[in-house]
Amino acid sequence: MFRWRYIIPRVIIFGLIICIVAFASGPLTKWLLITGGQSVTGAKVEIGNLETSWLEGKIRMGEIEIADPRHPMNNLVQQDEAVLNLDVDRLLHKEFIVEQARISNIQFGTPRTDSGLLSKSNKPSHVDLDWIINPLKKQAKTLGQNWLEQFERRSLKVIEDKLETVRVARQLNEQWTARYRYHHEQANKIKKQIDELKSMIKKPSKNPLRDFERLQVAMRQINNFHNQLRTTRREIHQLDDLLKRDRQRLIDAKERDQQKIKSSAEFFKVDANTTSELLLGRQRSDYVNEVISWVKWFRGVLPNPKRDFYPQRSRGENIQFVGLKPRPKFLIQSAKITGRGNIGGQRHDFFGSATNLSTQPEFVEAPTVFNLETSGARRIQVVAQLDRRTDKKIDDIRIKIPGIRIPAKHLGSPDSMLLDVSEGRLVADIGVRVEDNNLVGRIVFRQDHLKMSVRQLNPKAGGFNLASSINQQLSQLNEFVVQIDFSGKPNNLNVKLQSDLGTKISDAFGRMVNQAAAETIAVQTRRLEEQVNEEIARLTNRHKTEINKLLKIVNADSNVVAGLEKIIPNLNKWPKIR
Amino acid sequence: MITGIWKIFRMFRGSFAGGDTPRQIGFGVAMGMLIGIVPKDSLFTYVFGVLLLMSTANLLSALVSGFVFTWMGFLLDPLSHALGKVVLTNANWQATWCALYEMPIVPWTKFNNTVVTGSLLIGLALFIPVYWGATKTFKTYGPRINSKLGQYSTYRWLAGREHFNQPAEPAMNKTLTQTEVV
Numbered sequence: 134m135f136r137w138r139y140i141i142p143r144v145i146i147f148g149l150i151i152c153i154v155a156f157a158s159g160p161l162t163k164w165l166l167i168t169g170g171q172s173v174t175g176a177k178v179e180i181g182n183l184e185t186s187w188l189e190g191k192i193r194m195g196e197i198e199i200a201d202p203r204h205p206m207n208n209l210v211q212q213d214e215a216v217l218n219l220d221v222d223r224l225l226h227k228e229f230i231v232e233q234a235r236i237s238n239i240q241f242g243t244p245r246t247d248s249g250l251l252s253k254s255n256k257p258s259h260v261d262l263d264w265i266i267n268p269l270k271k272q273a274k275t276l277g278q279n280w281l282e283q284f285e286r287r288s289l290k291v292i293e294d295k296l297e298t299v300r301v302a303r304q305l306n307e308q309w310t311a312r313y314r315y316h317h318e319q320a321n322k323i324k325k326q327i328d329e330l331k332s333m334i335k336k337p338s339k340n341p342l343r344d345f346e347r348l349q350v351a352m353r354q355i356n357n358f359h360n361q362l363r364t365t366r367r368e369i370h371q372l373d374d375l376l377k378r379d380r381q382r383l384i385d386a387k388e389r390d391q392q393k394i395k396s397s398a399e400f401f402k403v404d405a406n407t408t409s410e411l412l413l414g415r416q417r418s419d420y421v422n423e424v425i426s427w428v429k430w431f432r433g434v435l436p437n438p439k440r441d442f443y444p445q446r447s448r449g450e451n452i453q454f455v456g457l458k459p460r461p462k463f464l465i466q467s468a469k470i471t472g473r474g475n476i477g478g479q480r481h482d483f484f485g486s487a488t489n490l491s492t493q494p495e496f497v498e499a500p501t502v503f504n505l506e507t508s509g510a511r512r513i514q515v516v517a518q519l520d521r522r523t524d525k526k527i528d529d530i531r532i533k534i535p536g537i538r539i540p541a542k543h544l545g546s547p548d549s550m551l552l553d554v555s556e557g558r559l560v561a562d563i564g565v566r567v568e569d570n571n572l573v574g575r576i577v578f579r580q581d582h583l584k585m586s587v588r589q590l591n592p593k594a595g596g597f598n599l600a601s602s603i604n605q606q607l608s609q610l611n612e613f614v615v616q617i618d619f620s621g622k623p624n625n626l627n628v629k630l631q632s633d634l635g636t637k638i639s640d641a642f643g644r645m646v647n648q649a650a651a652e653t654i655a656v657q658t659r660r661l662e663e664q665v666n667e668e669i670a671r672l673t674n675r676h677k678t679e680i681n682k683l684l685k686i687v688n689a690d691s692n693v694v695a696g697l698e699k700i701i702p703n704l705n706k707w708p709k710i711r
Numbered sequence: 712m713i714t715g716i717w718k719i720f721r722m723f724r725g726s727f728a729g730g731d732t733p734r735q736i737g738f739g740v741a742m743g744m745l746i747g748i749v750p751k752d753s754l755f756t757y758v759f760g761v762l763l764l765m766s767t768a769n770l771l772s773a774l775v776s777g778f779v780f781t782w783m784g785f786l787l788d789p790l791s792h793a794l795g796k797v798v799l800t801n802a803n804w805q806a807t808w809c810a811l812y813e814m815p816i817v818p819w820t821k822f823n824n825t826v827v828t829g830s831l832l833i834g835l836a837l838f839i840p841v842y843w844g845a846t847k848t849f850k851t852y853g854p855r856i857n858s859k860l861g862q863y864s865t866y867r868w869l870a871g872r873e874h875f876n877q878p879a880e881p882a883m884n885k886t887l888t889q890t891e892v893v
Contacts, residue, residue: 143764143765146764147761147764147765150761150764222815225815225816225819226813226815226818227818227819228818447752447824448750448788448792448824448826449750449788449791449792449795449824449825449826449827449829450792450796450824450825450826451821451823451824451825452796452799452800452808452823452824452825453823454799454805454808454809454812454823455802455805455809456805456806456809457808457809457812457813
C-alpha cells in the first residue's frame with residue numbers, strides 16, 4: 134500500500150533537516166546576520182556567539198564587531214553583549230524589528246588588527262571626520278598682545294596731546310625772533326642812512342651855489358626819514374597787539390590740550406570683549422573643540438547608510454510595489470545601552486537609551502535619538518537627535534552638565550594678565566545643530582563658588598600696584614557666566630565669546646586705571662598751565678625788552694634827524710637864481 | 712539490531728539514488744533545474760527542496776541537475792531580470808503583488824526581486840519540457856548511461872548495486888518492469 138522504501142528514508146532526511154534547522158538555528162542566524170550586515174555596510178561583521186529563541190523572538194549575541202567602512206582599521210561599533218527582542222509578526226514579513234534591545238558595553242571607533250573592508254574597491258571617505266579645530270587655539274596666543282595694546286595706545290595718545298602746546302610755543306618763539314630781527318634791521322638801516330645824510334650835510338662845499346641843490350636833496354631825505362621813523366614806531370606799537378593775539382593763541386592751545394587730556398581719560402576703558410578673550414580664550418577653544426568632538430563622535434556612531442556604506446550588489450533589482458509603504462528591513466525601536474567612548478580625548482563611560490536605529494533611516498518615521506548620561510565624576514547628559522532620513526545629515530545635540538566640581542586653574546597669560554581661579558562648580562548647557570558640515574551652536578556655562586585674584590600683571594597694564602588694587606575689587610566676585618556662539622564649517626568657525634567676567638574685570642580695571650589716570654592728568658594739566666604761563670611771561674618780558682631797544686633806536690634816530698633839520702639853513706630865504 | 716540498522720542505511724542510501732525509473736529521474740532533473748535556477752537566498756529554493764524530498768524523485772539526478780542549473784542561472788540573470796521586471800512592474804498586477812507581499816512568510820521568497828521572479832517563471836516554464844526531455848533521454852539512453860556509470864564503484868555504491876555483477880542491464884530492466892507495474 135505504502136512504498137515505505139521511499140517514504141521512511143525521506144521522512145528521516147526531512148526530520149534530520151528539521152532537527153538541524155532547530156538546533157543549528159543559532160549558527161544559521163549568525164551566518165544570516167553576518168552576511169546580511171556585511172551586505173548592508175560593505176564591511177566585516179563578526180559575531181562571537183549567538184543564541185536564539187524563535188518562539189520568544191529573542192536573540193542574544195556576544196562579542197560583536199562591525200567594521201567601519203569609512204575607516205577600515207576601526208570598528209564602527211563593538212559590543213560585549215546584545216539581547217534583541219524581535220517582533221515575530223514582522224519577522225514573518227522579513228523585517229527585523231527589534232522592539233526592545235539591551236546592548237552592554239558598546240564601544241565606538243575601537244581599533245582593529247585587520248582591515249574591515251570586504252572589497253578593495255571600496256574607497257573609505259573622510260568627509261566628515263577631517264574637521265580641523267586647531268586655528269582656535271592659535272588665536273589665543275595673540276589675545277594677550279591685543280589686550281596690552283589698549284594700554285600702549287592710551288600712553289601714546291597722551292604724549293601726542295602734549296605736543297600741541299609745545300608746538301605752538303615753538304612756532305611763536307620762531308615768529309617773534311624773526312619779527313624782532315626785521316625791525317632791528319629796519320632801524321639799523323634808517324640809522325645808517327641818517328649817518329650818511331649827516332656826513333653829507335656837514336661836508337664843506339667849494340661852490341656855495343652847489344650847496345643849494347645838495348641841501349634841497351637833504352631836506353627831502355629828512356622829510357622821508359621822518360615818515361619812515363613814524364611808520365617804524367607805529368609798527369613797533371602794533372607788535373603789542375600781535376603779542377596779545379599770540380598769547381591768546383597759546384592760552385587757547387593749552388585749553389584745548391587740557392580738554393583733550395581730560396576727554397581721553399574719560400573715554401579710556403579696557404575693552405570687555407578683549408579681556409574676556411584674553412581670560413577665556415583657551416577655555417573657549419577647549420569647549421568648542423569638545424563640542425565638535427561630541428558632534429564628530431555622534432557622526433561616527435551613526436553614519437549615513439546611503440553615503441557611507443558600500444552595500445554588496447545583489448542579483449536583480451528589488452521592486453518597490455506601487456501602493457506599498459516602504460518599511461525598514463532592520464529597525465531597533467528602543468534600546469537600553471551601556472558603553473564607553475573616547476570623546477574629546479577623554480574616556481567616558483555612559484548609559485542611556487537609543488531609539489529608531491535603522492540601516493534604512495529614510496523609511497523610519499522619526500529620527501534616531503540617543504539619550505545618554507556619562508557615569509563617574511564628570512556627569513554629562515546628552516540628548517542627540519540624529520536625522521538621516523534625507524541626504525542631508527541633520528544633527529541636534531544638546532549636552533547638559535548639571536554641576537560638577539572643577540579644579541583650580543589659571544586664566545589668561547603671564548605675559549599680560551594671569552588670573553588665579555580657585556576650585557568651583559561648573560554648570561553648562563550646550564546646544565549644537567549640524568546640517569551636513571555647517572554648525573550652529575551655543576555654549577553657556579556658569580562657574581560659581583570660586584574666588585579670583587590677579588597673580589601677574591604686565592607693567593604696561595599697571596603692574597603689581599594696580600594688580601593689588603584690582604584684587605581688592607575681585608574679592609567680591611565669586612561667579613561668572615560665559616556664552617560662546619559659533620557657526621560655520623568646523624575648519625572655519627566663526628566663534629563669538631561673551632562673558633560678564635570680561636565686563637567685571639574691565640570695569641575694575643577701568644575704575645583703577647582711570648583713578649590713576651585722573652591723578653596723572655591733574656598733574657599734567659597743572660604742569661601744562663605752569664609751562665604756558667612761563668612761556669607767556671618769557672614772551673612778554675622779551676617783547677618789552679625788544680620793544681624798548683627798538684624804540685630807543687628809533688627815538689635816537691628821530692633826535693638826530695631833528696638836529697640835522699635845524700642845522701640846514703632856511704632854503705626859502707636864499708636868492709632865486711634866474 | 713545491526714541488521715536493522717544496516718537495512719535502514721540501505722534504505723537511506725537507496726532513497727538517495729531514488730526511484731530509478733526514467734520518470735523519477737526526469738522529475739529529479741526538472742526539480743533540480745527549478746532549484747538550481749532560482750537564487751538560493753529565496754525561500755522558493757527551500758520549498759522546492761522540501762517538495763523534492765517528499766517526492767519519489769531521483770535525488771542524485773536532482774543534485775547533479777541543481778548543480779548544473781545553478782551556474783546556468785547566473786548566465787540567465789539578464790533574461791530573468793528583464794522578465795521579472797516586466798511582470799513585477801506591470802501596473803495591473805500591483806495590487807496583487809502588494810497583497811502577496813503583505814502576507815506572512817511570502818516576503819522571504821524575495822519574489823519582489825526581478826531575478827527571483829524571472830528565474831522562477833523561466834524554471835516553471837521549462838519544467839515540463841525538461842521533465843519530458845529528461846524522461847525521454849533516460850528511456851532511450853538510460854541503460855547505456857547506467858552501464859557506463861556502473862563501471863565506477865562510487866556510482867555502484869551510491870546506487871546500492873555493489874553486489875551486482877552486471878549492474879546496468881538488470882537494474883534498467885527491473886526499472887522498466889516496475890514502471891510498467893506502476
